Amino acid sequence: MPFQDRAEAGKKLAVALMKYKEQNPVILALPRGGVPVAAEVAAALEAPLDLILVRKIGVPGHAELAMGAVVDGGAPITVRNEDIIEMAGVSEAEFAAARDRELAEVERRRQRYIKKPRVEIADQVTIVIDDGIATGATMRAALQATRLRMPKMLILAVPVGPTDTLAAMRAEADVVISVEDYESFGAIGAYYRDFRQVSDREVVAFLA
Template identity: 65%
Template sequence: MLFQDRTDAGRKLARALTKYKAQHPVVLALPRGGVPVAAEVAAALDAPLDLVLVRKIGVPSQPELAMGAVTDGGEPAIVRNREIIEMCGISTQEFDAVCDRELAEIERRRNRYLGGRARAEVEGQVVIIVDDGIATGATTLAAIKAVRARKPKELVLAVPVAAFDTVKKLQAEVDAIVCLDTPEELGAIGYFYCDFRQVDDEEVVAILKCFPASRALHTSSDSA
């Protein structure tokens, strides 16, 4: 499957998530690439939109190779990829140094993207985590753990494309996975998009301005 861009992928993903609209879900995007995808999902499902601030912890000599990931929060969720850490001979000090840099970037993004914006209510809600694709799954797993700690009623992972083996590994971490394409050989997420240009901070901020992070509580009379 080939998507024109993240907007196209989001619209196609939203169609696969239609059944959740009646459950009044909350959509959480992984910035930056997941935000345009999630915006289309939130629009289609009439859902609040918020972010899960998560950063990959890359191997110092190969930053694109994930040796873990870390998320925002009072107690940040840190995921370690033991196999990569051992294979690359990464010391605890090296891991912690990169982790601290990524936490600083998370803080920058929180201030830039969210400022004084209200945050979505997650506890007791159906929550849909959205990204533009998943390769190794390290950042996704960190995001899932962080959101799960906030006690959602149901946790759904939704992406346009993800590696088949990664989807299998993540199935036990969520209540459902909606993925449009699960190639056995992913290569790179960008291969599945005609336009995979980088999403910048300004685009994230502009999208968030179009969507509230919360809404009035639904009552039984609302759904009658």
């Protein structure tokens, strides 16, 4: 396994991102798992840390299989994975219901996590971080929403992901950085010795 835990993954990712320190970047983490990784990067780069609230829309009965994702904001952005929707035979009503459940969770997290003014990213080098990437649906939504906020440069940075998905993300980000990538990829947790769930309390503590 390449990583003991998310903190170690963050330290390794910070090394790969150190060349951006002098550009005073902003760090955006996907909660919850991306926050401990991003906290290490923010500390190493002496950069502000904020969240981008995005939720995977799972196939009914197979929640881990992403048929899309939704991101918070005045006009929430929904990204659809049409291949998965068609393969799973999901109706528009089923998709809408699943999307609305995830939007409700985004709002719950906003109320729970966001206690101070959001970090401004317009005209800033902005680094979006998660603990890994699999299908890319969630991260694609996060990057599209971040792009709308007009960063000077948009960087995707993750400890690990599938080679082909990372390559596809170059259509959304100006730069894509990963510590590890694999042609044959399973679950993200398989690359961590300790991949326990991060709690709401821990997210709040990291942001504080």
